[in-house]
Amino acid sequence: xxxxxxxxxxxxxxxxxxxxxxxxxxxxxxxxxxxxxxxxxxxxxxxxxxxxxxxxxxxxxxxxxxxxxxxxxxxxxxxxxxxxxxxxxxxxxxxxxxxxxxxxxxxxxxxxxxxxxxxxxxxxxxxxxxxxxxxxxxxxxxxxxxxxxxxxxxxxxxxxxxxxxxxxxxxxxxxxxxxxxxxxxxxxxxxxxxxxxxxxxxxxxxxxxxxxxxxxxxxxxxxxxxx
Amino acid sequence: xxxxxxxxxxxxxxxxxxxxxxxxxxxxxxxxxxxxxxxxxxxxxxxxxxxxxxxxxxxxxxxxxxxxxxxxxxxxxxxxxxxxxxxxxxxxxxxxxxxxxxxxxxxxxxxxxxxxxxxxxxxxxxxxxxxxxxxxxxxxxxxxxxxxxx
Numbered sequence: 001x002x003x004x005x006x007x008x009x010x011x012x013x014x015x016x017x018x019x020x021x022x023x024x025x026x027x028x029x030x031x032x033x034x035x036x037x038x039x040x041x042x043x044x045x046x047x048x049x050x051x052x053x054x055x056x057x058x059x060x061x062x063x064x065x066x067x068x069x070x071x072x073x074x075x076x077x078x079x080x081x082x083x084x085x086x087x088x089x090x091x092x093x094x095x096x097x098x099x100x101x102x103x104x105x106x107x108x109x110x111x112x113x114x115x116x117x118x119x120x121x122x123x124x125x126x127x128x129x130x131x132x133x134x135x136x137x138x139x140x141x142x143x144x145x146x147x148x149x150x151x152x153x154x155x156x157x158x159x160x161x162x163x164x165x166x167x168x169x170x171x172x173x174x175x176x177x178x179x180x181x182x183x184x185x186x187x188x189x190x191x192x193x194x195x196x197x198x199x200x201x202x203x204x205x206x207x208x209x210x211x212x213x214x215x216x217x218x219x220x221x222x223x224x225x226x227x
Numbered sequence: 228x229x230x231x232x233x234x235x236x237x238x239x240x241x242x243x244x245x246x247x248x249x250x251x252x253x254x255x256x257x258x259x260x261x262x263x264x265x266x267x268x269x270x271x272x273x274x275x276x277x278x279x280x281x282x283x284x285x286x287x288x289x290x291x292x293x294x295x296x297x298x299x300x301x302x303x304x305x306x307x308x309x310x311x312x313x314x315x316x317x318x319x320x321x322x323x324x325x326x327x328x329x330x331x332x333x334x335x336x337x338x339x340x341x342x343x344x345x346x347x348x349x350x351x352x353x354x355x356x357x358x359x360x361x362x363x364x365x366x367x368x369x370x371x372x373x374x375x376x377x
Contacts, residue, residue, distance in 0.1 A: 042305060042308040053321050057373070060373065182311050222302070225237070
């Protein structure tokens with residue numbers, strides 16, 4: 001972002017950058033930046049809070065009044081990422097002949113469809129759609145249990161995209177099932193990896209792919225890096 | 228250290244390109260300025276080309292589009308905020324409100340989305356696709372760009 005600020009400014013367009021990593025912003029030093037210590041992935045801080053988002057924008061646009069720069073100012077509010085897993089019911093076991101994660105994914109389909117109907121758009125679809133998610137999880141289950149990842153039939157042949165599709169399917173479904181307020185920061189991520197069979201299956205498949213000697217980028221980016 | 232703290236610590240150590248003679252545009256009054264959003268969230272419409280793993284290009288988002296998905300390749304940040312509210316990443320409705328209030332001159336007809344996960348040297352967006360995107364916004368009469376990071 002800070003690099004693009006320099007590029008756009010050189011083209012004659014004034015820029016204001018929101019910053020999410022203060023050290024990097026200070027290093028690249030864009031002309032005007034408002035550092036926002038908010039959950040990563042939420043540069044305006046709070047979903048469905050127009051007043052707060054307007055506050056961020058007002059503070060950002062106020063930097064256009066600075067006579068010279070670079071200017072790096074901190075938003076006064078810090079929003080910590082919640083690491084408590086989301087409270088969200090998972091479907092009961094329905095078909096014991098299936099791997100638990102496949103059964104679970106099937107059970108979430110109606111919730112996923114409700115979210116899609118409500119929002120009209122889904123992030124699932126990089127290499128598979130909702131119909132293909134249980135099967136993709138089945139492939140990861142096989143990999144976790146010893147199948148060769150290169151031969152197992154991963155949709156798109158790509159270890160990372162399929163994990164995005166599965167995680168997005170779960171997270172979009174979970175927003176229909178959540179008890180209480182909407183998830184903050186990493187609460188949804190923690191729920192997915194710590195509490196769902198699909199999350200555990202991806203982690204196990206990733207470990208198996210790593211142990212098979214696959215190159216770092218093939219397995220590492222299947223899940224968040226600190227896991 | 229929680230996930231965001233770990234990612235911030237990692238990102239803080241990445242190389243940062245230097246701009247020895249940075250440009251500085253003295254902006255005209257905001258109430259007379261046309262404002263565009265440029266985000267690194269890899270947003271795109273469902274009918275647009277998806278972002279590839281090392282995509283140095285950009286996608287153009289028409290002002291009226293709200294059916295956007297995040298095509299970012301990084302699993303290292305929250306992906307649900309944008310599902311709850313597009314504006315937490317791409318504050319297009321907030322810009323429309325500011326234009327109605329007269330706080331900004333106009334909302335640009337087109338906005339720009341890059342992917343935040345770029346090669347360390349960022350050479351392509353610095354020398355090629357970034358200037359192309361800037362020229363496109365310039366042609367639309369954009370005076371001010373708001374950059375939102377993901």
